[in-house]
Amino acid sequence: MDLLTAILRASMASFYFVLICFCALLLRIFMGKSLKHPQYPPVMGTVFHQLLYFNRLYDYYTNIARKHPTFRLLAPTQSNLYTMDPQNIEYIVKTNFNKYSKGSHFHEILEDLFGDGIFNVDGDEWREQRKIASFEFSTRVLRDFSCAVFRSKAAKLAETILRFAAMNQTFDIQDLLMRCSLDSIFKVGFGVDLNCLEGSSEEGRAFTKAFDDSNRHLCLRFVDPFWKLRRILNLGSEGALKKNIKIMDDFVLGVISNRRKQMFELQSYNDKEDILSRFLVESKRDPQRITDQYLKDIILNFMLAGKDTSAGTLSWFLYLLCKHPLIQEKVAEEVREVIDCKENGTNINDFVEWLTDTALQKMHYLHAALTETLRLYPALPGDGRCADTDDVLPDGFRVKKGDGVFYLAYVMGRMTYIWGEDAEDFRPERWLDNGVFRPESPFKFVAFHAGPRICLGKDFAYRQMKIVAMVLLRFFRFRFADETKQVTYKTMLTLHIDGGLHLTTIPRVVFDKF
Template sequence: MELLSATVSAAMASFCFVLICFCVLLLRIFMGKSLKHPQYPPVMGTVFHSLLCFNRVYDHYTDVARKYKTFRLLSPSNSEIFTTDPRNVEHILKTNFDKYSKGSQNYEILEDLFGHGIFNTNGDKWRQQRKIASFEFSTRNLRDFSCAVFRTKSAKLAETILGFGVKNQTFDIQDLLMRCSLDSIFKIGFGVDLNCLEGSTEEGRAFIKAFDDSNRFICWRFVDPFWKLRRILSLGSEGTLKKNIKFMDDFVFGVISNKRKQTFEQQNYNDKEDILSRFQMESKKDPERMTNQYLKDIILNFMIAGKDTTAGTLSWFFYLLCKHPLIQEKVAEEVREVINCKENETKIDDFVECLTDAALEKMHYLHAALTETLRLYPAVPTDGRCAETDDVLPDGFRVKKGDGVYYMAYAMGRMNYIWGEDAEEFRPERWLNNGVFQPESPFKFVSFHAGPRICLGKEFAYRQMKIVAMVLLRFFRFRFADETKQVTYKTMLTLHIDGGLHLGAIPRVIFDKF
């Protein structure tokens, strides 16, 4: 009897403790937030409500944004303001750039994955990394080298798809594109051949899975009030995340170590050959700050930029082309018109050599189709900044110091007031004027960020996507493996197709050999 009484007492004490914690949490969420003040954005719930619709959270935000261009969700420490208004986007990313930062909360959530890399820093560290990377992206040497790598990897990708076609098998094109992109970014950025596409390095494929899973687990932290406790106890996704981070750290530290060894052993080694080498050269000037840990953070930041942006966008691109076969044929026809390689046109290696800078610049319809894909399926669906001081947005709503202000690129691409009544239609022609591509304001089309932190690799990404698309659409016509399957995204920091994209490929030419 005494044991039962003690058990009941312990249970009651636990219940009371949980209840008190819950009440404290509610007080922190709702107190001092000017809930009904007309000068602040309307409250549409708390950040924890996103748990209820986590798997379709970007569509949920889009539905809310159709009623309120700017709204907010409450969190225990501040308000999280979400907007689709291009005026607000320009305000936080350019006009009042100095009043907004990445914010301590965002930094803490992302630190385990991105550390002190360019996407997760402010001030001197950000300026230093951007200066070095900006120099690299502007060199002719890198552009020529990257084009050569893209052509080689695209040819290998086409040969891999041909292998499936010969056996009449379907394949997950997202998986192939992720592997191809990772091979490319490691070769260009860090001088390393992973050979993930050929499947010869299981470690490389394991790296992709570890990184993508970590991407999703980090995203979950934004709506999980107990993630810090679970990290301490290594519970659930936090335990898996810790193992993934350890695996990736070891992998990247190995890349850095091998690169240092290569630089030391090769006296004629060009220390500006790749991005990692450039940063290693800088580390000699400031070894106390530019440690291996710092270089590792830089690598992972450039990897997500080089892999997820291009591979994710190309996956959605082929999804949309399969939904709109007439547009697929328009792009293929443009490839045939621009690339006049009549001789040996059935040989993939010969065709890719025709993909010069001049040829890529003539691909206006392809450029429009890729941009239209990014409008509807931006690589980073939601991004934002944190207010360092009280401010007023151009739409009249006030922002308090510490509030987050997020622009929703996914939702913005679906707003009629921005793009017209056909906003949700895939229509590349909206980007063309007499057949020539016409860009829009980066604060309206914000897939590559905007302002001082605009993506340095924008042209780099377009170049890779064009080469891959031209090679694949020259030699194959794509179709869904299952026309009835619903295709949607996986909620992550970057926009991946949930479960992959399974296609079949029909050769457009009779190949000389396989």
């Protein structure tokens, strides 16, 4: 009995301790947050609601935003403000750019993967990386080199799909696009041939899986108030994240070491085609500051921008084309007209040589369809800043110093008060004026962000997506492998299709040998 009594007392003590901790957490969440004050955005929940709805998180935000364009969710140390108002977004990311930073909270959450890379830093570090990257993206050398790589990888992708078609097999197009995009970004960005699409790189596939898993684990940190405790205890997603970081660190540091060795052996530090080589030139001038660890952070940041943006968008693009076969045929017809496929369209390797900048610029309907895809399924569904001072937004709501301020591209694409009553329809024509592509305000269409931190690789991404899309739709007609299967996203920092996108295809032409 004494033992049973002791166990019961210990259990009760543990219960009361947990209860007290939970109550203390609730008090910390709700106290000092101006809950009913009309000058602050309405409170629509807490981080616990985000955890509850994590697997459908962006739809959870969407349902709230239909009634409240600006609202708050409460966290232990601050309020997180979410706004879909383009005026507020312009104010945050441009007009008062210096009052809103990534901040220590964002940096701490993303640091394990992205370190001090361009997406995770402010101030002088951000300006330096952006200056170097901006120079690279503007050079003709990189543009010509990247186009050649994109054409080559698109041809290999088409050859891979043709083999599936010949055997009448289904395939996961998202997986193929991710591997193709990874090959492209490593070649263009870092001068390395991974050959993941052809399945010859075990290390490359392990790196990709580790990167994608880490992407989801970091997203969970934004809504999990206990992530630091789980990191200390090495539990659950935090334990898995630590293992994945080790895999990526070893792989990327090996890439840097090999690339530096190649440049040293060739005695060539000028006019390099790939982006990493440009940063290696800078590290040679200032090795104390631009270390291998710093270069690793830069690579992983470019990985997020280069692989997931293009491959993810193309996956959703093909999903939408399968849902709307008439639009698929309109894009294919534009390809035939622009390239004159009667003369130049039966051999894959010959066809890709016709995909010049001039040809890409004529693809207005394709550009509109890709942009419409990004409106509904943006590669980065949400982004945010931290308020560095108390402020008042254009819609009249107040922000407190330290509050997170988020804008959600996925949600904005579904708001009728931004895009009209057909906001949730896939309609590329909304981007066309007499057949010519017409852009919208970057504060309304925020898929590439806006203001000083607008995406440097926007044109780069469109170029890659157009080349791949033109090759695929010239040679194949795509259909769902299972028309009844519901397609949805996996909640991550970037918008992947959960479980992949399984398609079948029918060749549009009788192929020459290639």
